[in-house]
Structures are given as C-alpha cells and as structure tokens.
Amino acid sequence: MNSTNIFLIARQTRKQILQQKAVWVLMFLLAAIIGYAGITGLLQYKKAEATRIGYQQIVRKNWENNPDKHPHRMAHYGSIAFRPKSALSVFDYGLESYTGNAVFLEAHKQNTTNFSEASLSSTMLRFGEMSIAMVLQLLLPLFIFFIGFNCISQDRENGTLKILISQGLHPLHLLAGRILGIATVAALVLIPAFLFTMALQLFVASNSAVWLQLIMAFLIYTAGVLLYSGIAVLVSAWSNTSKLSLVLLMGIWLLMMIVLPRGTQTLANTIYQTPSKIAFENGIDEDIIKEGDSHNPDDQHYKGLKDSVLKANHAESVEQLDFNYSGFQMAEAEKMSAQIYDRHLQRLIQIYKKQNRLQVYAAFINPYLGIKQLSMAFSQTDFNTYTHFQQQTEGYRYALAQAMNELQIKLIPNKKLAATDKNYSIDKKYWAGFHDFQYKAPSFQSILQQELLAISSLVFWVLLVGALILFTSKKINVI
Amino acid sequence: MPNRLLIKQFLRSGIAIAGISLFLLTGIISLFIGKSYLVKQREKIETTAAYQQQHIERNVQYGHSEMGLLLYYLRFAYVNSINPLNGLSIGQRDVNLGIQQVTIRNLIEKKYDSDLNNPASLVMGNLDFSFVLIYLFPLLIITFTYNLLSEEKEEGTWRLINIQSNAAKKVLLQKWWIRFAFVTGTLLLLYLLAIPILSIPINASYLAMIAEGVLYILFWFIACAMVVGWQKNSATNAVSLLSIWLLLTIVAPAVINSLITTKYPVPEAMATVVANREGYHDKWDRPKEETMGRFYAHYPQFQQYRLPAEDFNWLWYYAMQQMGDDDAAEHSVAMRNKLLLREKLSNTVGYFIPTLHTQLQYSLLAQSGLKNQVQFLDSTTAFHEKKRLYFYPKIFEKLPVLQEDWRKHYAVEYFKSEPPVNWIKLLLPLLLIIILFTTAILYNLKT
Numbered sequence: 001m002n003s004t005n006i007f008l009i010a011r012q013t014r015k016q017i018l019q020q021k022a023v024w025v026l027m028f029l030l031a032a033i034i035g036y037a038g039i040t041g042l043l044q045y046k047k048a049e050a051t052r053i054g055y056q057q058i059v060r061k062n063w064e065n066n067p068d069k070h071p072h073r074m075a076h077y078g079s080i081a082f083r084p085k086s087a088l089s090v091f092d093y094g095l096e097s098y099t100g101n102a103v104f105l106e107a108h109k110q111n112t113t114n115f116s117e118a119s120l121s122s123t124m125l126r127f128g129e130m131s132i133a134m135v136l137q138l139l140l141p142l143f144i145f146f147i148g149f150n151c152i153s154q155d156r157e158n159g160t161l162k163i164l165i166s167q168g169l170h171p172l173h174l175l176a177g178r179i180l181g182i183a184t185v186a187a188l189v190l191i192p193a194f195l196f197t198m199a200l201q202l203f204v205a206s207n208s209a210v211w212l213q214l215i216m217a218f219l220i221y222t223a224g225v226l227l228y229s230g231i232a233v234l235v236s237a238w239s240n241t242s243k244l245s246l247v248l249l250m251g252i253w254l255l256m257m258i259v260l261p262r263g264t265q266t267l268a269n270t271i272y273q274t275p276s277k278i279a280f281e282n283g284i285d286e287d288i289i290k291e292g293d294s295h296n297p298d299d300q301h302y303k304g305l306k307d308s309v310l311k312a313n314h315a316e317s318v319e320q321l322d323f324n325y326s327g328f329q330m331a332e333a334e335k336m337s338a339q340i341y342d343r344h345l346q347r348l349i350q351i352y353k354k355q356n357r358l359q360v361y362a363a364f365i366n367p368y369l370g371i372k373q374l375s376m377a378f379s380q381t382d383f384n385t386y387t388h389f390q391q392q393t394e395g396y397r398y399a400l401a402q403a404m405n406e407l408q409i410k411l412i413p414n415k416k417l418a419a420t421d422k423n424y425s426i427d428k429k430y431w432a433g434f435h436d437f438q439y440k441a442p443s444f445q446s447i448l449q450q451e452l453l454a455i456s457s458l459v460f461w462v463l464l465v466g467a468l469i470l471f472t473s474k475k476i477n478v479i
Numbered sequence: 480m481p482n483r484l485l486i487k488q489f490l491r492s493g494i495a496i497a498g499i500s501l502f503l504l505t506g507i508i509s510l511f512i513g514k515s516y517l518v519k520q521r522e523k524i525e526t527t528a529a530y531q532q533q534h535i536e537r538n539v540q541y542g543h544s545e546m547g548l549l550l551y552y553l554r555f556a557y558v559n560s561i562n563p564l565n566g567l568s569i570g571q572r573d574v575n576l577g578i579q580q581v582t583i584r585n586l587i588e589k590k591y592d593s594d595l596n597n598p599a600s601l602v603m604g605n606l607d608f609s610f611v612l613i614y615l616f617p618l619l620i621i622t623f624t625y626n627l628l629s630e631e632k633e634e635g636t637w638r639l640i641n642i643q644s645n646a647a648k649k650v651l652l653q654k655w656w657i658r659f660a661f662v663t664g665t666l667l668l669l670y671l672l673a674i675p676i677l678s679i680p681i682n683a684s685y686l687a688m689i690a691e692g693v694l695y696i697l698f699w700f701i702a703c704a705m706v707v708g709w710q711k712n713s714a715t716n717a718v719s720l721l722s723i724w725l726l727l728t729i730v731a732p733a734v735i736n737s738l739i740t741t742k743y744p745v746p747e748a749m750a751t752v753v754a755n756r757e758g759y760h761d762k763w764d765r766p767k768e769e770t771m772g773r774f775y776a777h778y779p780q781f782q783q784y785r786l787p788a789e790d791f792n793w794l795w796y797y798a799m800q801q802m803g804d805d806d807a808a809e810h811s812v813a814m815r816n817k818l819l820l821r822e823k824l825s826n827t828v829g830y831f832i833p834t835l836h837t838q839l840q841y842s843l844l845a846q847s848g849l850k851n852q853v854q855f856l857d858s859t860t861a862f863h864e865k866k867r868l869y870f871y872p873k874i875f876e877k878l879p880v881l882q883e884d885w886r887k888h889y890a891v892e893y894f895k896s897e898p899p900v901n902w903i904k905l906l907l908p909l910l911l912i913i914i915l916f917t918t919a920i921l922y923n924l925k926t
Contacts, residue, residue: 033730040737044744051746055753062757067764077760080752098574098598102752104588112593115748117740118574118601119593120818122825122849123842124739124835126571126604127732138729146718246714250721258614265603266512276523277595278578282530289537295552296541352597359599383599419789 005169009177010184017147017185026143027189030135034193037130041090042200049205052082052101056437064432068425070412072330075404078106081393081437083113086380087206088213091197092133094381097125103390105397105437107334107404110341113390132193133375136221137368138257140189141228145249148182148232150242152476157242162478172473175233179469182229190225194218212444213378220374223458227367230465237472256368264362264369268355280344287340294333305332319414327408334401342394349387356383363457370457377451380441384450388442396437403434482653489657498619499665505615506669509608510676513566516607517677520561520577524891527556527578532889539885546874546883547793553888554580557862559855560893562846564684566677568609568838570847574601579859583870585803586863587755587811590856591748608673609841612692613834614728616666617699621720623658624703626713627651633713648924659700666696684844687900691844694909695837701916708923727834735828735835743821747814751807758806762799774798777805784875794875815853822849830908840905846896858894 017023059080066074082102089096100113118125128134152175155161165171194214201210232249239245275283292301309328310316318325356373363370376382411426448455489495535553543549559577576594604610626633628651670689679685706719762770767786771794775782784794829836842848873883 033734036734037737040741043741044737047741047744051744051749055749058753062753069764073760073763077756080756082749095598095602098601100593102749104752104756112595114591114593114752115745116574116593116598118571119591119852120745120748120821121571121736121740122822123570123838123847124732124736124825124829127736127835127838128604128729130730130733130737134733139725142725243714246717250717254618261603262606262610265600266606269597269600270515274595274597276519276526277576278523278527278530278580280595282526348595352599355597356599359603383597386598417790419791422790 005173006177006180009169009174010180013151013178013181014184017181023147023185026146030139030143030189031192033130033139034132034135034189034196037132037135038090038196038200041093041131042203045085045090045204048085048101052084055080055102056082060436063434066428066431068428070423070425071404071407071430072107072327074431075107075401078104079396079400079437080104081396081439083386083389084439086385086441087201087204087210088197088217088379089381090200090204091131091214091217092375092379092381093129093131094133094376094379095383095386096381097121097129099386099389103393105393105400107330107401108337110345110394110397113393132197133217133379136190136193136224137372137375140186140221140225141257141368142253143189144182144186144225144228145232145246145253147185148178148229149236149246149249151178151182151233152236153239153242153245156240156477156479159479165476165478170473171476172470175237175469175473175476178233178236179226179229182232183225186225186229187222190218190221194221209441209444213380213447216378216448217375220371220378220458223462224367224371227458227461227465230469234465234468234472237476256366260362260366261359261369261372264359264366268358271358272351272354274348274351274355280348284337284341284344287344288337291340292333292336294329301336302329302333305329319416321414323409324412324414327405327412331402331405331409334398334405338394338398345394352383357453360454360457363454364460367458367461370454370461373454374451374458377447377454380447384447385442389439392439393437400434482657485650485653486657489654489661494622495661498622499661502611502615502619502665503668506608506611506665507672507676509606509611510566510669510673512605513569513607513673514676516569516573516605517561517563517566520565520572523578524558524561527558527580528889528891531556531891535885535888539880543880545793546870546878546880547796549880550583550870550874552582554582555862555866555888556580556891557859558891558893559851560895562684562897563677563679564688564845565847566679567607567673567688568841568845568847569605569607570609570842570845571849571852572847573605575852575855577855579862581859581863581866583863583867584797584800585755585759586860587751587804587807588759590811590859590863591751608669609838611669612666612695612841613837616662616696617724617728620658620662620696620699620703621717621724623662624655624700624707625716625720627654627658627703627707628710629707629713629716655700655704659697662700663693663696666692683900684897687902687905688841688844691837691840691905691909694906694913695833698833698909698913698916701913701920705916705920705923708920727832731832732835732838735825735832739821739824739828743817743824745814745817747810747817750810751814754810755803755807759799759803762802767795770795770798770802773805774801777801778871781871781875793877797871797874815856818849818853822853825849826904831912833909833912836908843898844900846898851896854896855894862892862894 063077063079066077080102083100085096086094097117099116101115101117103113104111152161155164164174194217198211198214201214231252235248235252236242236245239248289296293299294302296302306318306325306329309321309325310318313321315321359369360373363373373382377384407426407430412424417423531554538549538552543552557579559579561577565572573596574594576592579590579592581589667689670692673679674681702723703720706716706723709716709719711719771786786792786795825835826839829839839848843850
C-alpha cells in the first residue's frame, strides 16, 4: 500500500509535467544539443585519431628506415609520441582540450607535451565546450529545477496540499513520489543520451572496458538526477510561493555551476602555489650541477666514476676498456638526470593533485564538482589519465635512450678517431629491434581506487538529501 | 519629485543593497585575483632575468673552448610583456607560455613549448574581472529588472493603471533608469578601483574597455526591458531571461567553438613536429655538400665560409640545425595561418553575440588572446633570427669565446605590442544590437 502511494504520486507528477508544452520544447532542445554535441564529438575524435595514427605510423616508419649510424645519433633522433584520444571523449571532453597532443622524446631531455587544443584556440574556448556530459552536468539540472520548482509550493498555493494530507497521504510518500516523478521525466533525457553515447561507441575504436566505464558514468548521472530532483522538491517544500522557489533554485544552480567552481579553482591555486616553468627547470639544472653534470669536464662525480671504472678494469685509460666508455658515462648521466627530473616532476604533480583534491573536497559542498570529476575519470579524460600518459612517454624516452647507450657500449670501439675520419656507425638492423610506443590506458580498477573520495561525496549527498526529505516530511507546512 | 521616491523604493527592497554590495565585493575580489596573477607573472620574468645572467656566466666559465659548442648550450629568454590590463582579462595567457627560452639552434623544436600548468585548473576558468562582467553582471541586471512591471501587477498596485498610459510609461522608464544608473555606477566604481589596484595607466585601451563594458551592461538592460515589455508574469520573465543568459554565455559560445574547431582542424601542428625532426636529423646521413648548398642558398652572405676536411664541423652542424627550421617552415606557416583563420572567424561570429564579442575584445585589448600569441610567436622567430645572424659569423670564424662581451647578453628582451584601438569594430556591433532591440521595444509599446 505504502509504496503504491509513492508510485501513484510519481505517475501523477510525471503526467502533470509532461502536460506542459514548454517541457516538451525544452526536452527537444536538450536532445538537439546532445545530438549536436555527440556528432561533433565523434567527428573531432575521428579526425584527431586519423591524424594521430597517421603520424604515429610515419614516425615509426622513419625510425626503422634510418640508415647505419652511431647509436647516439639515434638517441637524439628519438621519437615523437602522440596522445590518443579516449574512446569516451565523444561523451565527456574532460581536460582533453587543455592537455598536450605531441611530445618529442629524445636523449638527455624531457620536452613538454605541446599543441593542446587550447593553445590553438581563441578565448572563446574558455566559455566551455559542448559535450554530452556538459549537457547532463549543467543543463539537465537546470531542466530538473525548472520542472520541479513548483511541485509542492503550487499544491500549497492552490490548497491541494492540505486536501492530500488530510486524505491520509503520508508527507514522506508525497515528497518521494514527487522526486521519482521529476526524476523519471529527467530520465527521458538521460537514458536516450546514454543510448546515443553507446551507439556512438560503435564508431570508435573502443575496448570492452569502455562499457563498464559507461555503466559507472550512467550510475553517477542517475544519482545526480535523483539528487537534483530531491533538491528541487526540498526547495519547493520550504518556499512559501512558487516564485520564491524558482528564484532560489536558479540561484542555487548559478552558485553550484558557475560561481563556486571558479571560486574553488582560485582558492586551490592560491593555497597550493606551483613553481613557474623557469623555476622548475632551474631547480633541475641546479640539482644536476650539484649531483653530477656530465657536460662539465671538471665534474667531480664523473671524474670519480671514471677513476673507479679504470681501477676495477685495471686500465690506464678508457681506450684500454673492452666496452665503450662514453656510452657507459652517458647511460649513467641519463639515469641520474632522469631520476632528478622525476623527483622534481613528482613534487610538481603532487601540488597539482592537491589542487585537484580540493575540488573533490569541495564536492561535499557542491555536488556538481563530484559529478564532473567522476564523469571525467570514468571517461578517461581527467588529470590522472593525462599524468598516466606522460609517465608512459617519459618511460619510453628513457628506455629508448638507454637502449641506444647499450648499443654504443657494446658495439662502438673506444679508440678516438682522427678529426678527418668518418664517425663510427652500426648496422641499421638494430633500429627495428626497439619497440614502438604503445599507450596503455589506466585500468577500471585503478580509476575506481583513485575516485573513492569523489564517489563518497556523491553518496554523502544522496544520504544528505534523503535525510533532509525525511526531516521535511515531518515539518512540512501544508498551508 | 517622483524620482526620489522611486530611488527610495528601489533601495528599500533588501535585494538592491545586497546585490550591489555583493557585486562590489566580487568585483574587488576579481581585481585582486588579477593583481596576484600579474605579480606572479612579473616574478616569473624577474626569475628569468636573474637566471639568464647566471646561466650565461656558468657556461662561459665552463671554458667551452669553441664558440660553436658554447652556443649549443646558451639560451636566450624572450618575454611576452605583461600589460596591466591583463589583470582584468587573463584570457589565454594562463594556457600559453609567455617566456620563450631559445638557443640559436633549431627554433621550431622549442617555439611551441607549452607552459607548466594544471589542466584541471585551466578547464575551470579564472575568476577574473572579465568573468564578473560577462557572466555575473547580467545576472544582477536580470534580478533587478525581471519583475519591474509584473511586480506592480502581481502586488495589485497597477491593476487599474494601463501600461499604455503615458504616466505609467514614465514611471517604468524612471524605474529602469534608476537600476541602470546604480548598476553602471557599481561597474564604473570597479573600473576606478582597478586603476590603483592593478596600476593601470589611463590610455585608449583602458577607455575602450570601459566603453565596451558600459555598452555591454546597456545591452543587457535593453534585453531585459524587452522581455519585461512582453508583460508576462515574474516567473516567466525570470525563466526567459535566464534562458537568454544561458544561450549567450554557455550554449552559443560552446556550439560556435566546436563549429570552428571542426571547420579548421590543425593537423599542421603534427606535420610541423615531424618535418622539423626529420629536417634536421636526416642531414647527418646525407652528403654534406647538399646541406651546405641549401644553407648557402638561404644565407648567401655566408658563402665565404667553406667546410674543412674534418668529419665534424660547427658550420655544418648549424647548417643542419637550420634545415630543421627550413624543412618545417611550410607547415609552421600553414599552422600560423590556420590559427589566424580561427581567430578571424571567432571575431566575425562575435559581432552577433554580445558575450563573445566582449570577451574577444577584452582579450584583444589586454593582449591575452590568440592574436597576441601568434604575434608573440612571430616576434620570437624574428628574435631568434637576430641572435642567429649575430652569432653565426662568430662561430664560423671560430672567434675566441672570451672575445665576446657576454654582459650585453644578460638582459632579457621583450615583445611589446600596443595595437591602436579600433573603435568601430569595438563598439559598433553592440551599438547596432542595442538600437535593434530598442526599436523592437518602441514598436511593441506602440501597438
């Protein structure tokens, strides 16, 4: 009996909402924007991926086609890694427009990942981008507020609330029914949006993990829909007039979606200050000078290294060694500088992570931030995915440099050549022996682990709204 | 005098004082955010300047015996100078690298380096003054005007007064004026406060910003007046106005942006990196005469320097480096032109969309937009070329390192551009839209 009441109210609410022509117009508009966003997302994905794969193949072919040469030349020739777009970027662009697309990987040097879409765009980009996720994060809540603002207040205004309650309807059932009714109307947008996203995935080179990620995203947005419906019902129940309820909900929406996110960002950047690029690079240079600079002929670390190697091999000079000393020294230098770089980079990434963490903490105040973060994470367009990519490119760069040093150590003679002699070289067959760059996306489990806090913020909000509904049902003012 | 009465009435509604104080506060916060941004940028430049001297001194001290080897290492900083107006409109400056560090080697490999930044922060956007003006001020205007007419009707005061009557029109117009005056006053106060907070010089660019800001506010007041003139109830007005706001600040810019990105993709970026790398590296495997031939063709003035018999020579090395730039030049120029196409199309579309127009004009005046970035990159190329031409002969002639007076290279050089304000492009689009809307309102009142 009890639950049937809820469903009765839900059905009546849904009917009432769908009777309004304006609601259908808005739903049609949302669907149109979602369709547009999905199609452009897919087109951009297709174009970007075709370009990327094309160039990645050229880069590999060029690498293998290099003629016989000194391996150190190949270490400097290096490689170029292009960032693949996430399959679910057709759903949520996330940070992809702000992250670099190509990085030149060479020995001794960590280059920046360049050509983010943002660096190629006018300030128009800063208004935000139109993706399906953006519609579901920003516009769908507003739609929910619009269809739900008067769901209780109007009943109060025209006296039906008093009648309903006096007929024995439990206020809790009324509120729950209203939430369900509003949410099911919102589902008419949400469910097709996800079906559409799934259809788009058929045109995208995705793996099976994508479906699991999509299910998670769907659950997150479903929780979001219930949450926003709950907020609409709460505000409507506590407002004396529908007009007040509408104005309040619009204010809440503006605060949550427009003002607070930028405010939180500013706060995070103020609390956790990051070094400038120049200071960052300077710090690395100083550590290298302190710990061992292979380019400085008087460097103590490398002098000591040379002496100990000579001693261990009972040699008077490096020319007597049965391996290439300068290759050996470069391998050591590469190792040291990569470690120093990594130390500084990790420190920097920790600061970024703290900044981003604050956004997740703020999700306990503003659920929009939690939903945004989770949607990006499960679409693999978030900060962690990008860091993951950068770690892999640096790993590949290091492996490439060391593989070439290894070849030099083994195959290049120690004897110094006369200035007019042609430099040593090795057979080109070795080049194909070094593997191509293969990006591996983070696993579903690792995303889940990383996002536990954001998930709990969403759970917290669902519980909070639930508790407030319960509280409201006891205190509701019927007239 | 009814005017004074109406002012009192406006101020007595709590929302007026609260709204204005809130906006003053938010505006001032945004100015201080701009200030802290400027301070950080200036610190970066100071660090760069200090580092440059240290870096040159250290490398010269290492005793690199050859000019060619020393200049392999030496980096020269080139700075995109910071306009104080940048504090009002950060634009794309937080995305792009404003300090280039170039060697005289291959430029294209370094030219497009990105800054260190947190993409998650960038995507949220800055709470700078342009945000407060473009996004938030319209909301204040909507709050002040959405029930200008309907309130009187809903509270019954106006039931008997016909809106067509001249007396009623006059009162309405006065109410509208009062709100416009207070909001514009608030905005002007912020512009005034910005002068000491950000140390803004009062020049044409700043006056242009103020004029554009006031026109933008006027646009919203007119738009609100138009909706209010439809004589619907308060709730409908609020929803209609919020929808217009949503369309202008979120939906339209995002849709247009994706249109532009799809219309002008930039695969030239990838082509540039690949061509640049091949252009330099494959010269190691090619006959030296071929490389030198191309180098002499590019710089006939260096034909007197010929290659000696030795396997490695700095002349050959820098000629190879030069080829990296020469081979990628075509793609790099194509990319530059693509960016300018994007910029141009954005501006053209912006003429029809006040939010977009204001944003783009602000970033143009503050030199924080795409155009400034393209100009800075162009200028970086010129700076690099200047350094090259200065050092090339010294390297080729194998001048001793210590013969050069290195102190004169300690100072950092700057790119500065202060384009003249194009008042017509700046103000005409908004003026036309305002005139169009006003005509619509007047027409609506007559019929």
